[in-house]
Amino acid sequence: MQPKPPSVWQPALTAGFIFGFVSGIPLVGALNCMCCSLILGAGVTCSYLMVRSSSIPLTVGRSAMGGALTGMFAALIWVITYAAISIILGGELMADFDKALERAAEINPEAREAARVLSGVGAYVMLSIMLVLAFFFYTIFGILGGIIGRAIFERRPPVPEAGAASPMEPMAPPPPPSPPDAPLS
Amino acid sequence: MTLHRAVVFAAAAAALGWNLMLAAPPLLHAVGEHEAGTLARLVFAPICHQDPARSLAPLGSPLAVCARCSGAYLGFLAGAMILIFRSVRRRATGFAPRSLLLASIVPTAAQWVLAASGLMPDIAAARASTAAIIGVAISFVIIPALESLARDIAAARGSISKGNLDAAETS
Numbered sequence: 001m002q003p004k005p006p007s008v009w010q011p012a013l014t015a016g017f018i019f020g021f022v023s024g025i026p027l028v029g030a031l032n033c034m035c036c037s038l039i040l041g042a043g044v045t046c047s048y049l050m051v052r053s054s055s056i057p058l059t060v061g062r063s064a065m066g067g068a069l070t071g072m073f074a075a076l077i078w079v080i081t082y083a084a085i086s087i088i089l090g091g092e093l094m095a096d097f098d099k100a101l102e103r104a105a106e107i108n109p110e111a112r113e114a115a116r117v118l119s120g121v122g123a124y125v126m127l128s129i130m131l132v133l134a135f136f137f138y139t140i141f142g143i144l145g146g147i148i149g150r151a152i153f154e155r156r157p158p159v160p161e162a163g164a165a166s167p168m169e170p171m172a173p174p175p176p177p178s179p180p181d182a183p184l185s
Numbered sequence: 186m187t188l189h190r191a192v193v194f195a196a197a198a199a200a201l202g203w204n205l206m207l208a209a210p211p212l213l214h215a216v217g218e219h220e221a222g223t224l225a226r227l228v229f230a231p232i233c234h235q236d237p238a239r240s241l242a243p244l245g246s247p248l249a250v251c252a253r254c255s256g257a258y259l260g261f262l263a264g265a266m267i268l269i270f271r272s273v274r275r276r277a278t279g280f281a282p283r284s285l286l287l288a289s290i291v292p293t294a295a296q297w298v299l300a301a302s303g304l305m306p307d308i309a310a311a312r313a314s315t316a317a318i319i320g321v322a323i324s325f326v327i328i329p330a331l332e333s334l335a336r337d338i339a340a341a342r343g344s345i346s347k348g349n350l351d352a353a354e355t356s
Binding site for chain 1: 230231232326
């Protein structure tokens, strides 16, 4: 019986939840401003968990799938955590977005006008847009993290596909020729 | 076109597209499309602090991400273009991924420490160039892995046996 490949759901849920929650915390979540390092870390962690829990080597495809799922969960948990903490602390729901708009407005007077128009968009609409963007970016960086994690932690050689000759195994010799028909006595 | 080149070209194209998206805000501001430029910049707000004082600013307007992030993404593109050459790929991917990635972080860490301690000026070019090394290292890990994935998919579809695929690649 062939061993089953490692499950992706539990490691992805675990890593996605932890890193998504951390991403939503005000100061710690700023680490994502460094090329999504928290989400890269989430993908790496997912691959580590998959390598540890599996008896067969983790493939690139499975690590990428785990990373993608991790990124999606992390995006969802990030938005929920961010919104909850903003409400609990009594701050503006989209304070970070307003800061991003202020930075965009520093660039030139025309950008200031554009930023002013955008700041009029409702907070919940903007939160929905940020969720969609987070899904997109966190999935990509999750995939990258998953592949990197597999490259770092998976040291077992890949399993050869069934029926294929391993490079180390000699090819099977051809069958011997059938003997000529015996002459009738 | 061999599978190796197809994967590398696809990765380089994706990296080029990503870098062009980062350059969209200053380009849009330069042609007077300020609302579009502001929107294009805000798209990348979830993944970077976007501090204009710490960003590269071609055309007089900052890129959508900071200098360090820009350097990393440009480094990935450069790494993809380097890997087009098979002889370089063989040498580059001979390093263990863990060692390669750890070594690539050293210049960035050193630059950060030296800048934070005031021993050297904290200029955008230094941040970008040290981060580019990380981008190159990541491309040396990611692209061969994608090639391996493409190979597995091609073999699984049965369009070509894995042994023949390997033989075709090395001939």
